[in-house]
Amino acid sequence: MRVRFWGTRGSIPVALTSADMRDRLAQALLQASGRSFANYEEAYAFAASELDFSLTHTFGGHTPCVEIEAPGNEYYVCDMGSGARPFGAHVLAKQARRPATVNIFQSHVHWDHIMGFPFFGPAYVPGTKIRIHGVHDVLEQAYRLQQSPPCFPVPFDQLGASIEFVKLEVDKPYRVNDITVTPHLQLHGGDSYGFRFERDGKSVVYSTDSEHKLEDRHEAEAFAGFFRNADVVIFDAMYALAEAISVKADWGHSSNIVGVELCQMAHAKHLVLFHHEPANNDATLEGLLKEARRFEELTRGDVPLKVSAAYDGLEIDL
Amino acid sequence: MNFSARRYANAVVLRVEGRLDQDTCDAFRNDLLGHVEESAHGGGAIVLDLSGLEYVSSAGLRCFMLASRQAKTQKGRIFVAALQPMVAEIFEISHFNLVFQVFGSVKEALAAVSADAVAAFQKG
Numbered sequence: 001m002r003v004r005f006w007g008t009r010g011s012i013p014v015a016l017t018s019a020d021m022r023d024r025l026a027q028a029l030l031q032a033s034g035r036s037f038a039n040y041e042e043a044y045a046f047a048a049s050e051l052d053f054s055l056t057h058t059f060g061g062h063t064p065c066v067e068i069e070a071p072g073n074e075y076y077v078c079d080m081g082s083g084a085r086p087f088g089a090h091v092l093a094k095q096a097r098r099p100a101t102v103n104i105f106q107s108h109v110h111w112d113h114i115m116g117f118p119f120f121g122p123a124y125v126p127g128t129k130i131r132i133h134g135v136h137d138v139l140e141q142a143y144r145l146q147q148s149p150p151c152f153p154v155p156f157d158q159l160g161a162s163i164e165f166v167k168l169e170v171d172k173p174y175r176v177n178d179i180t181v182t183p184h185l186q187l188h189g190g191d192s193y194g195f196r197f198e199r200d201g202k203s204v205v206y207s208t209d210s211e212h213k214l215e216d217r218h219e220a221e222a223f224a225g226f227f228r229n230a231d232v233v234i235f236d237a238m239y240a241l242a243e244a245i246s247v248k249a250d251w252g253h254s255s256n257i258v259g260v261e262l263c264q265m266a267h268a269k270h271l272v273l274f275h276h277e278p279a280n281n282d283a284t285l286e287g288l289l290k291e292a293r294r295f296e297e298l299t300r301g302d303v304p305l306k307v308s309a310a311y312d313g314l315e316i317d318l
Numbered sequence: 319m320n321f322s323a324r325r326y327a328n329a330v331v332l333r334v335e336g337r338l339d340q341d342t343c344d345a346f347r348n349d350l351l352g353h354v355e356e357s358a359h360g361g362g363a364i365v366l367d368l369s370g371l372e373y374v375s376s377a378g379l380r381c382f383m384l385a386s387r388q389a390k391t392q393k394g395r396i397f398v399a400a401l402q403p404m405v406a407e408i409f410e411i412s413h414f415n416l417v418f419q420v421f422g423s424v425k426e427a428l429a430a431v432s433a434d435a436v437a438a439f440q441k442g
Contacts, residue, residue, distance in 0.1 A: 214377040215347070217340050241412035245380050246387075257376050257412050291411040298404060298411075299373075 001202055001318045002069040003232055003272075006090075007062030007083020008310040010209075010238050010253070010275035011112050016058055020281075024055050031055070059276055059285045060312030062086070063112040064208055066234060066274075068197050072177055075102040078195060078206040078234075083312065084116025092121045099127030103176055105183075106134035107208055108192035109142035117143060118152050128161035133168055133176070135183050135193045140165045168193075184226045186210035187219075188252035196226060202318040203229070205268075208236045208275045211252045212262070214245070220262065227266035231318045234310065235259040237273035240288060256292035263305050264296070270306040271296075272316070285309055320370070321349050327434035330357040331424055335370030338378030347381040354385045358394025363431040367424045369400035379414055386417065399427035 007013075016024075028051055037043040047056050065083030068076040075091060077084075091100050100122050107113055122128045132139060143165075147156040156163075168174060170193065173182045178200075183193040187210060194207035205227050213219055227233050238244070238253035245255075256273055263271040273292060276285055289309040296305050308314075319336030332353055338346060358364045366382070374382075382398070389396040399421040401409060409415045421427035428436040 214340075214375075214380045215343060220340065241376055241379060242383070242414050242417050245376075245383050246417060255376075255412075261376055295408070295411050298407065 004067040006087040007065035080117040085119040088121035126160040224265035326438035329431040329435040333367040339375040358389040359392035363395040
Protein backbone atom coordinates (compact mmCIF):
# COMPACT_ATOMS: atom_id res chain seq x y z
CA MET A 1 0.00 0.00 0.00
CA ARG A 2 0.99 3.60 -0.47
CA VAL A 3 -0.41 6.55 1.47
CA ARG A 4 -0.63 9.75 -0.55
CA PHE A 5 -1.57 13.02 1.11
CA TRP A 6 -3.64 15.39 -1.04
CA GLY A 7 -4.83 17.62 1.79
CA THR A 8 -3.37 17.93 5.29
CA ARG A 9 -4.66 21.22 6.75
CA GLY A 10 -7.48 21.44 9.25
CA SER A 11 -10.55 23.68 9.20
CA ILE A 12 -9.91 25.79 6.08
CA PRO A 13 -7.46 25.73 3.16
CA VAL A 14 -4.44 28.03 3.32
CA ALA A 15 -1.91 29.13 0.72
CA LEU A 16 1.51 30.75 0.74
CA THR A 17 1.26 34.47 0.06
CA SER A 18 3.36 36.55 -2.34
CA ALA A 19 5.30 37.87 0.64
CA ASP A 20 5.98 34.28 1.79
CA MET A 21 7.27 33.39 -1.69
CA ARG A 22 9.55 36.43 -1.93
CA ASP A 23 10.96 35.69 1.51
CA ARG A 24 11.71 32.09 0.54
CA LEU A 25 13.33 33.11 -2.71
CA ALA A 26 15.51 35.65 -0.94
CA GLN A 27 16.56 33.11 1.68
CA ALA A 28 17.27 30.47 -0.98
CA LEU A 29 19.43 32.94 -2.92
CA LEU A 30 21.34 33.74 0.26
CA GLN A 31 21.96 30.04 0.92
CA ALA A 32 23.13 29.64 -2.68
CA SER A 33 25.52 32.60 -2.52
CA GLY A 34 28.72 31.88 -4.43
CA ARG A 35 27.29 28.82 -6.15
CA SER A 36 26.62 28.56 -9.87
CA PHE A 37 24.38 26.09 -11.68
CA ALA A 38 24.86 25.04 -15.29
CA ASN A 39 21.23 24.12 -15.81
CA TYR A 40 17.82 23.62 -14.22
CA GLU A 41 18.65 20.06 -13.11
CA GLU A 42 21.67 21.22 -11.10
CA ALA A 43 19.67 24.00 -9.50
CA TYR A 44 16.84 21.57 -8.72
CA ALA A 45 19.25 19.08 -7.16
CA PHE A 46 20.67 21.85 -4.96
CA ALA A 47 17.19 22.89 -3.84
CA ALA A 48 16.18 19.28 -3.17
CA SER A 49 19.23 18.26 -1.20
CA GLU A 50 20.78 21.31 0.42
CA LEU A 51 18.14 23.91 1.17
CA ASP A 52 16.19 23.88 4.43
CA PHE A 53 12.91 21.95 4.46
CA SER A 54 10.99 25.11 5.33
CA LEU A 55 12.29 26.80 2.14
CA THR A 56 11.55 24.00 -0.29
CA HIS A 57 8.30 22.66 1.12
CA THR A 58 5.09 23.95 2.54
CA PHE A 59 2.88 21.91 4.79
CA GLY A 60 0.00 23.16 2.69
CA GLY A 61 -2.56 23.69 1.76
CA HIS A 62 -5.66 21.71 1.21
CA THR A 63 -8.08 20.37 3.80
CA PRO A 64 -8.13 16.62 4.52
CA CYS A 65 -7.95 14.15 1.67
CA VAL A 66 -5.71 11.09 2.00
CA GLU A 67 -5.45 8.36 -0.60
CA ILE A 68 -4.66 4.78 0.33
CA GLU A 69 -3.32 3.30 -2.87
CA ALA A 70 -3.56 -0.47 -3.14
CA PRO A 71 -3.11 -2.93 -6.00
CA GLY A 72 -6.16 -3.29 -8.24
CA ASN A 73 -8.20 -0.89 -10.30
CA GLU A 74 -10.13 0.92 -7.57
CA TYR A 75 -9.29 4.03 -5.55
CA TYR A 76 -9.52 4.39 -1.76
CA VAL A 77 -9.57 7.78 -0.11
CA CYS A 78 -10.28 9.24 3.32
CA ASP A 79 -12.34 12.43 3.32
CA MET A 80 -13.16 14.86 0.57
CA GLY A 81 -11.60 18.10 1.82
CA SER A 82 -10.28 20.57 -0.74
CA GLY A 83 -7.46 18.10 -1.52
CA ALA A 84 -10.14 16.14 -3.43
CA ARG A 85 -9.71 18.56 -6.34
CA PRO A 86 -6.07 17.62 -7.14
CA PHE A 87 -6.86 14.00 -6.20
CA GLY A 88 -9.64 14.05 -8.79
CA ALA A 89 -7.26 15.45 -11.43
CA HIS A 90 -4.86 12.61 -10.60
CA VAL A 91 -7.63 10.02 -11.01
CA LEU A 92 -8.75 11.48 -14.34
CA ALA A 93 -5.18 11.54 -15.69
CA LYS A 94 -4.49 8.00 -14.53
CA GLN A 95 -7.75 6.64 -15.92
CA ALA A 96 -7.20 8.19 -19.37
CA ARG A 97 -10.94 8.44 -20.14
CA ARG A 98 -11.83 5.09 -18.56
CA PRO A 99 -14.44 5.49 -15.79
CA ALA A 100 -13.04 5.03 -12.28
CA THR A 101 -14.36 3.32 -9.15
CA VAL A 102 -13.65 5.38 -6.05
CA ASN A 103 -14.22 4.29 -2.44
CA ILE A 104 -14.50 7.24 -0.07
CA PHE A 105 -14.29 6.80 3.72
CA GLN A 106 -15.81 9.75 5.52
CA SER A 107 -14.53 10.56 9.02
CA HIS A 108 -17.37 13.03 9.56
CA VAL A 109 -19.22 15.66 7.58
CA HIS A 110 -17.81 18.94 8.88
CA TRP A 111 -17.32 21.22 5.92
CA ASP A 112 -13.52 21.01 5.75
CA HIS A 113 -13.93 17.27 5.15
CA ILE A 114 -16.46 17.43 2.33
CA MET A 115 -15.80 20.80 0.65
CA GLY A 116 -13.71 19.30 -2.17
CA PHE A 117 -16.38 16.96 -3.48
CA PRO A 118 -18.14 19.51 -5.74
CA PHE A 119 -14.70 19.98 -7.41
CA PHE A 120 -13.88 16.27 -7.63
CA GLY A 121 -13.64 15.78 -11.40
CA PRO A 122 -14.55 12.08 -11.60
CA ALA A 123 -17.95 12.86 -10.02
CA TYR A 124 -18.89 14.53 -13.32
CA VAL A 125 -17.85 11.59 -15.52
CA PRO A 126 -20.67 9.19 -16.53
CA GLY A 127 -19.76 5.60 -15.79
CA THR A 128 -17.71 6.51 -12.71
CA LYS A 129 -18.73 4.64 -9.56
CA ILE A 130 -18.38 6.40 -6.22
CA ARG A 131 -19.12 4.64 -2.94
CA ILE A 132 -19.15 6.93 0.07
CA HIS A 133 -18.66 4.88 3.25
CA GLY A 134 -19.41 6.29 6.68
CA VAL A 135 -21.08 5.78 10.03
CA HIS A 136 -23.08 9.02 10.23
CA ASP A 137 -26.79 8.92 9.42
CA VAL A 138 -26.47 12.41 7.92
CA LEU A 139 -23.79 11.46 5.39
CA GLU A 140 -25.94 11.73 2.27
CA GLN A 141 -27.78 14.76 3.60
CA ALA A 142 -24.50 16.65 4.10
CA TYR A 143 -23.20 15.83 0.62
CA ARG A 144 -26.47 16.94 -0.97
CA LEU A 145 -26.77 20.05 1.20
CA GLN A 146 -23.48 21.61 0.10
CA GLN A 147 -24.54 21.25 -3.54
CA SER A 148 -28.00 22.69 -2.97
CA PRO A 149 -28.94 26.20 -4.13
CA PRO A 150 -27.83 28.83 -3.38
CA CYS A 151 -24.49 27.32 -2.27
CA PHE A 152 -23.35 25.68 -5.52
CA PRO A 153 -24.53 25.80 -9.15
CA VAL A 154 -24.52 22.04 -9.86
CA PRO A 155 -27.04 20.04 -7.80
CA PHE A 156 -25.93 16.66 -6.49
CA ASP A 157 -28.45 14.83 -8.70
CA GLN A 158 -26.87 16.28 -11.84
CA LEU A 159 -23.50 14.64 -11.19
CA GLY A 160 -22.61 12.14 -13.91
CA ALA A 161 -21.20 9.45 -11.65
CA SER A 162 -23.22 6.71 -10.00
CA ILE A 163 -22.99 7.54 -6.28
CA GLU A 164 -23.84 5.12 -3.49
CA PHE A 165 -23.80 5.76 0.26
CA VAL A 166 -22.63 2.79 2.32
CA LYS A 167 -23.55 2.81 6.01
CA LEU A 168 -20.93 1.29 8.32
CA GLU A 169 -21.21 0.19 11.93
CA VAL A 170 -18.68 1.23 14.49
CA ASP A 171 -15.86 -1.23 15.35
CA LYS A 172 -17.12 -3.71 12.75
CA PRO A 173 -14.50 -4.81 10.17
CA TYR A 174 -15.59 -4.60 6.51
CA ARG A 175 -14.00 -6.11 3.43
CA VAL A 176 -13.71 -3.66 0.56
CA ASN A 177 -12.12 -5.74 -2.19
CA ASP A 178 -9.00 -7.11 -0.48
CA ILE A 179 -8.76 -4.37 2.17
CA THR A 180 -10.24 -4.72 5.65
CA VAL A 181 -11.58 -1.42 7.00
CA THR A 182 -12.70 -0.87 10.59
CA PRO A 183 -14.32 2.38 11.80
CA HIS A 184 -13.81 3.56 15.39
CA LEU A 185 -15.72 6.26 17.28
CA GLN A 186 -13.77 9.42 18.20
CA LEU A 187 -14.53 12.40 20.43
CA HIS A 188 -15.49 15.36 18.22
CA GLY A 189 -18.51 17.63 17.84
CA GLY A 190 -21.21 15.51 16.15
CA ASP A 191 -18.86 12.49 16.44
CA SER A 192 -16.10 11.49 14.07
CA TYR A 193 -14.75 8.07 13.11
CA GLY A 194 -11.22 6.87 12.54
CA PHE A 195 -10.55 4.12 10.01
CA ARG A 196 -8.06 1.29 10.23
CA PHE A 197 -7.07 -0.17 6.84
CA GLU A 198 -5.42 -3.58 6.72
CA ARG A 199 -4.09 -5.44 3.74
CA ASP A 200 -1.51 -8.15 3.33
CA GLY A 201 -0.12 -7.77 6.85
CA LYS A 202 0.21 -3.98 6.61
CA SER A 203 -1.98 -1.42 8.36
CA VAL A 204 -2.73 2.30 8.18
CA VAL A 205 -4.87 4.19 10.69
CA TYR A 206 -6.55 7.45 9.69
CA SER A 207 -7.53 9.20 12.92
CA THR A 208 -8.36 12.86 12.52
CA ASP A 209 -10.67 15.27 14.30
CA SER A 210 -10.30 13.37 17.52
CA GLU A 211 -9.83 14.79 21.00
CA HIS A 212 -8.35 12.62 23.73
CA LYS A 213 -9.26 13.07 27.36
CA LEU A 214 -5.96 12.35 29.01
CA GLU A 215 -7.29 11.26 32.38
CA ASP A 216 -9.45 8.51 30.87
CA ARG A 217 -7.32 5.38 30.94
CA HIS A 218 -10.06 3.28 29.33
CA GLU A 219 -10.22 5.65 26.35
CA ALA A 220 -6.43 5.67 25.97
CA GLU A 221 -6.32 1.88 26.02
CA ALA A 222 -9.13 1.65 23.47
CA PHE A 223 -7.20 3.93 21.08
CA ALA A 224 -3.98 2.06 21.72
CA GLY A 225 -5.89 -1.06 20.67
CA PHE A 226 -7.18 0.67 17.53
CA PHE A 227 -3.63 1.82 16.66
CA ARG A 228 -2.01 -1.49 17.75
CA ASN A 229 1.17 -2.27 15.75
CA ALA A 230 0.02 -0.03 12.88
CA ASP A 231 2.63 0.74 10.25
CA VAL A 232 1.32 4.30 9.92
CA VAL A 233 -0.96 6.33 12.20
CA ILE A 234 -2.26 9.58 10.67
CA PHE A 235 -3.10 11.62 13.77
CA ASP A 236 -4.93 14.86 14.54
CA ALA A 237 -2.12 16.99 15.99
CA MET A 238 -3.69 20.38 15.49
CA TYR A 239 -2.30 22.01 18.63
CA ALA A 240 0.58 21.98 21.09
CA LEU A 241 -0.42 20.13 24.26
CA ALA A 242 -0.80 23.23 26.47
CA GLU A 243 -3.15 24.79 23.92
CA ALA A 244 -5.13 21.57 23.39
CA ILE A 245 -5.95 21.20 27.08
CA SER A 246 -6.46 24.86 27.98
CA VAL A 247 -8.01 27.47 25.68
CA LYS A 248 -8.85 24.88 23.03
CA ALA A 249 -10.10 22.11 25.31
CA ASP A 250 -13.34 20.59 24.00
CA TRP A 251 -12.68 21.86 20.47
CA GLY A 252 -12.39 18.25 19.32
CA HIS A 253 -8.70 18.09 18.43
CA SER A 254 -5.50 16.75 19.85
CA SER A 255 -1.77 17.42 20.05
CA ASN A 256 1.59 16.14 18.84
CA ILE A 257 2.51 14.97 22.36
CA VAL A 258 -0.61 12.85 22.83
CA GLY A 259 0.02 11.35 19.38
CA VAL A 260 3.45 10.19 20.51
CA GLU A 261 2.10 8.78 23.77
CA LEU A 262 -0.74 6.82 22.15
CA CYS A 263 1.48 5.46 19.38
CA GLN A 264 4.07 4.39 21.94
CA MET A 265 1.36 2.61 23.95
CA ALA A 266 0.19 0.94 20.72
CA HIS A 267 3.70 0.01 19.49
CA ALA A 268 2.84 1.73 16.22
CA LYS A 269 5.76 2.28 13.85
CA HIS A 270 5.20 5.65 12.25
CA LEU A 271 3.22 8.64 13.56
CA VAL A 272 2.21 11.25 10.98
CA LEU A 273 1.07 14.59 12.41
CA PHE A 274 -1.99 15.77 10.51
CA HIS A 275 -4.86 18.31 10.39
CA HIS A 276 -2.54 21.27 10.86
CA GLU A 277 -3.89 24.42 12.48
CA PRO A 278 -4.49 27.00 9.69
CA ALA A 279 -3.01 29.80 11.81
CA ASN A 280 0.34 27.97 12.03
CA ASN A 281 2.97 28.82 9.41
CA ASP A 282 5.52 26.34 8.12
CA ALA A 283 8.13 27.32 10.70
CA THR A 284 5.66 26.74 13.55
CA LEU A 285 4.66 23.37 12.11
CA GLU A 286 8.30 22.39 11.73
CA GLY A 287 8.77 23.38 15.39
CA LEU A 288 5.87 21.16 16.49
CA LEU A 289 7.40 18.29 14.51
CA LYS A 290 10.81 18.78 16.15
CA GLU A 291 9.17 18.91 19.59
CA ALA A 292 7.26 15.69 18.92
CA ARG A 293 10.46 13.97 17.77
CA ARG A 294 12.32 15.15 20.87
CA PHE A 295 9.47 13.98 23.15
CA GLU A 296 9.64 10.59 21.43
CA GLU A 297 13.38 10.43 22.14
CA LEU A 298 12.89 11.35 25.79
CA THR A 299 10.17 8.75 26.34
CA ARG A 300 11.33 6.01 23.96
CA GLY A 301 10.88 2.41 25.05
CA ASP A 302 12.56 -0.54 23.35
CA VAL A 303 11.48 0.36 19.83
CA PRO A 304 11.73 3.85 18.30
CA LEU A 305 8.66 5.52 16.82
CA LYS A 306 9.20 7.39 13.57
CA VAL A 307 7.50 10.80 13.62
CA SER A 308 6.69 12.87 10.51
CA ALA A 309 4.46 15.81 9.69
CA ALA A 310 2.12 15.38 6.74
CA TYR A 311 2.26 17.83 3.85
CA ASP A 312 0.34 17.96 0.60
CA GLY A 313 2.21 15.67 -1.79
CA LEU A 314 3.80 13.44 0.86
CA GLU A 315 3.82 9.75 -0.08
CA ILE A 316 4.55 6.91 2.34
CA ASP A 317 5.12 3.37 1.07
CA LEU A 318 4.30 0.43 3.30
CA MET B 319 4.70 9.02 43.99
CA ASN B 320 5.02 11.19 47.11
CA PHE B 321 3.48 14.53 47.84
CA SER B 322 4.12 16.82 50.82
CA ALA B 323 3.11 20.35 51.75
CA ARG B 324 4.70 23.10 53.84
CA ARG B 325 3.48 26.64 54.43
CA TYR B 326 5.68 29.78 54.25
CA ALA B 327 3.61 32.90 55.08
CA ASN B 328 1.04 33.28 52.27
CA ALA B 329 2.57 30.49 50.16
CA VAL B 330 2.36 26.73 50.32
CA VAL B 331 5.18 24.73 48.81
CA LEU B 332 4.05 21.36 47.47
CA ARG B 333 6.89 18.96 46.90
CA VAL B 334 6.18 16.33 44.25
CA GLU B 335 8.34 13.21 43.99
CA GLY B 336 8.38 10.28 41.60
CA ARG B 337 6.61 9.83 38.26
CA LEU B 338 3.41 11.63 37.38
CA ASP B 339 1.57 9.71 34.69
CA GLN B 340 -1.75 8.05 34.02
CA ASP B 341 -1.20 5.58 36.88
CA THR B 342 -0.62 8.25 39.49
CA CYS B 343 -2.41 11.35 38.26
CA ASP B 344 -5.88 10.63 39.70
CA ALA B 345 -4.75 10.65 43.32
CA PHE B 346 -2.34 13.51 42.66
CA ARG B 347 -5.03 15.65 41.03
CA ASN B 348 -7.38 15.29 44.00
CA ASP B 349 -4.64 16.19 46.50
CA LEU B 350 -3.40 19.08 44.39
CA LEU B 351 -6.82 20.61 43.82
CA GLY B 352 -7.55 20.28 47.55
CA HIS B 353 -4.43 22.30 48.37
CA VAL B 354 -5.23 24.88 45.68
CA GLU B 355 -8.74 25.34 47.08
CA GLU B 356 -7.36 25.78 50.56
CA SER B 357 -4.36 28.01 49.85
CA ALA B 358 -4.40 29.67 46.42
CA HIS B 359 -6.98 32.37 46.93
CA GLY B 360 -7.04 36.07 47.67
CA GLY B 361 -3.44 36.54 46.56
CA GLY B 362 -2.19 33.34 48.21
CA ALA B 363 0.08 31.10 46.19
CA ILE B 364 1.08 27.52 45.60
CA VAL B 365 4.66 26.76 44.63
CA LEU B 366 5.11 23.35 43.06
CA ASP B 367 8.58 22.12 44.00
CA LEU B 368 9.31 19.67 41.19
CA SER B 369 12.92 18.91 42.14
CA GLY B 370 11.89 15.33 42.95
CA LEU B 371 9.67 14.82 39.89
CA GLU B 372 11.35 12.37 37.53
CA TYR B 373 8.80 12.31 34.71
CA VAL B 374 5.49 13.89 33.78
CA SER B 375 3.16 12.65 31.02
CA SER B 376 0.39 14.56 29.27
CA ALA B 377 -2.08 13.28 31.89
CA GLY B 378 0.15 14.68 34.64
CA LEU B 379 0.52 18.01 32.86
CA ARG B 380 -3.25 18.23 32.68
CA CYS B 381 -3.35 18.08 36.52
CA PHE B 382 -1.15 21.19 36.61
CA MET B 383 -3.41 22.87 34.07
CA LEU B 384 -6.52 22.14 36.15
CA ALA B 385 -4.79 23.49 39.25
CA SER B 386 -3.81 26.65 37.40
CA ARG B 387 -7.37 27.17 36.20
CA GLN B 388 -8.78 26.69 39.70
CA ALA B 389 -6.21 29.07 41.22
CA LYS B 390 -7.14 31.75 38.68
CA THR B 391 -10.84 31.49 39.47
CA GLN B 392 -9.97 31.94 43.17
CA LYS B 393 -7.67 34.89 42.40
CA GLY B 394 -4.73 32.85 43.64
CA ARG B 395 -1.40 32.11 41.98
CA ILE B 396 0.52 28.99 41.14
CA PHE B 397 4.21 28.71 40.26
CA VAL B 398 6.50 25.83 39.41
CA ALA B 399 10.09 25.60 40.54
CA ALA B 400 13.26 23.50 40.47
CA LEU B 401 12.46 21.30 37.49
CA GLN B 402 14.81 18.43 36.69
CA PRO B 403 16.28 18.76 33.17
CA MET B 404 13.98 16.16 31.59
CA VAL B 405 10.83 17.63 33.13
CA ALA B 406 11.99 21.13 32.14
CA GLU B 407 12.35 19.96 28.56
CA ILE B 408 8.88 18.36 28.61
CA PHE B 409 7.46 21.69 29.86
CA GLU B 410 9.06 23.42 26.88
CA ILE B 411 8.08 20.77 24.33
CA SER B 412 4.46 20.86 25.46
CA HIS B 413 4.48 24.70 25.68
CA PHE B 414 3.63 24.56 29.41
CA ASN B 415 6.45 27.03 29.99
CA LEU B 416 4.16 29.56 28.28
CA VAL B 417 1.33 28.80 30.72
CA PHE B 418 3.26 28.67 34.00
CA GLN B 419 5.88 30.92 35.51
CA VAL B 420 8.85 28.61 35.94
CA PHE B 421 11.58 29.39 38.49
CA GLY B 422 15.01 27.82 38.92
CA SER B 423 14.54 27.29 42.66
CA VAL B 424 11.84 27.25 45.32
CA LYS B 425 13.46 30.29 46.91
CA GLU B 426 13.16 32.29 43.70
CA ALA B 427 9.53 31.29 43.34
CA LEU B 428 8.75 32.31 46.94
CA ALA B 429 10.47 35.65 46.34
CA ALA B 430 7.98 36.21 43.52
CA VAL B 431 5.11 35.44 45.93
CA SER B 432 6.04 37.82 48.77
CA ALA B 433 8.89 39.05 50.95
CA ASP B 434 7.26 37.31 53.93
CA ALA B 435 7.16 33.99 52.12
CA VAL B 436 10.84 34.04 51.17
CA ALA B 437 11.83 35.27 54.65
CA ALA B 438 9.90 32.39 56.24
CA PHE B 439 11.62 29.96 53.85
CA GLN B 440 15.07 31.28 54.74
CA LYS B 441 14.37 30.84 58.45
CA GLY B 442 13.77 27.17 57.70
